[in-house]
Amino acid sequence: MTIKHFAMDQIDDAMQIYDNARAYMRQNGNKNQWSNGYPSKEVIAEDIAQGRFYGVYDGGKLVCVFMMMVGVDPNYNVIYDGSWLNDEQYAVIHRIATILHGKGVAEMCYNFALAHCNNLRIDTSSENIPMQKSLAKNGFVCCGVIHLANGDPRLAYHKTI
Numbered sequence: 001m002t003i004k005h006f007a008m009d010q011i012d013d014a015m016q017i018y019d020n021a022r023a024y025m026r027q028n029g030n031k032n033q034w035s036n037g038y039p040s041k042e043v044i045a046e047d048i049a050q051g052r053f054y055g056v057y058d059g060g061k062l063v064c065v066f067m068m069m070v071g072v073d074p075n076y077n078v079i080y081d082g083s084w085l086n087d088e089q090y091a092v093i094h095r096i097a098t099i100l101h102g103k104g105v106a107e108m109c110y111n112f113a114l115a116h117c118n119n120l121r122i123d124t125s126s127e128n129i130p131m132q133k134s135l136a137k138n139g140f141v142c143c144g145v146i147h148l149a150n151g152d153p154r155l156a157y158h159k160t161i
Contacts, residue, residue, distance in 0.1 A: 001105065003112050006053040006065065014044050014055070014065045021097035025128065033125035039095050047095070054112070056098070056105055064098035064105045070117045075146050076156065082144025085158045090119035106134045110159070118161045123154035 006014065018039060025033055047053035047067045056064035070091045076084075091113045098105045113120050123146055124131040132155065135142075140157040147153055 001056055001058045001063070001108055003054050003056050003108065005051060006048050006055045008045065008048050010055065010062070011041060011044055011048065013062050014053075015041060017062065017065050017097050017099060018044075018095075020099050024130075028130055029127055031127065033128055043095075054109075056108060058100065058105075063100045064096070064109065066096035066109050067094045068092070068109070068113045068116070073121070075123070075148050075154075076121055079144040079146055079156055082142075082156070084121070084143050084156075085141060085160055086119065088119050089117060090121050090158075091117035093120065093122045096122075107138050110138050110140075114159070114161055120159045122157050124157070126153070126155055 025031075044053060044065075050069075052069040053067050054065065055062050056066075068091060070089065073092045073094075076090075076092070093109060093113050096106065096109055110120060120140075122135065122140065124135070132142075135157045138159070140159045143156050143158050145153050146156045
C-alpha cells in the first residue's frame with residue numbers, strides 16, 4: 001500500500017469512500033457522526049487545495065482517504081475532563097475513512113502522520129466504537145473531550161513517539 005497526495009480530479013472517488021464510511025458507521029451503531037453529508041465536497045476540495053489530503057492505494061486502487069496536517073487545530077485548544085499528553089507541536093488526522101476494515105490501513109495512516117511529527121492528535125465520536133478500538137490498538141491515549149466548532153463533543157486521543 002502507498003500513500004499519496006490527493007488530486008482534485010479524484011474528488012468523486014473520495015466522496016464514494018465517505019458514502020461507504022457513513023454506511024459502515026450506521027451499521028456499527030454510530031448514528032450521528034458525519035451526518036448531513038459531512039464531509040462535503042467543498043471541505044475535501046479545500047483540504048486538497050491546502051495540500052493536506054491524502055489517499056491510500058492498494059494495488060493502484062483507492063482504499064482510504066484522510067486529512068493530515070502539522071499545526072494547531074483550534075478545536076483542540078480546550079480539552080475537558082483531562083489533558084493532552086504534552087503541549088508540543090502536533091499533527092492531526094481528520095476525516096479518515098476506509099473501505100478495508102481490519103487490514104492495517106488506519107495504522108499506516110497514523111504512522112505516516114507520526115513520521116511527519118512525533119505527536120499525533122485525533123478525535124472521534126463516543127459512538128464510533130470501531131475507531132476507538134483502532135486508536136487503542138495503535139497506542140493512542142484517550143485524554144478527554146474536545147468540542148467541535150458546532151459544539152459537538154468528541155473523544156480526544158493523543159499519541160507520542
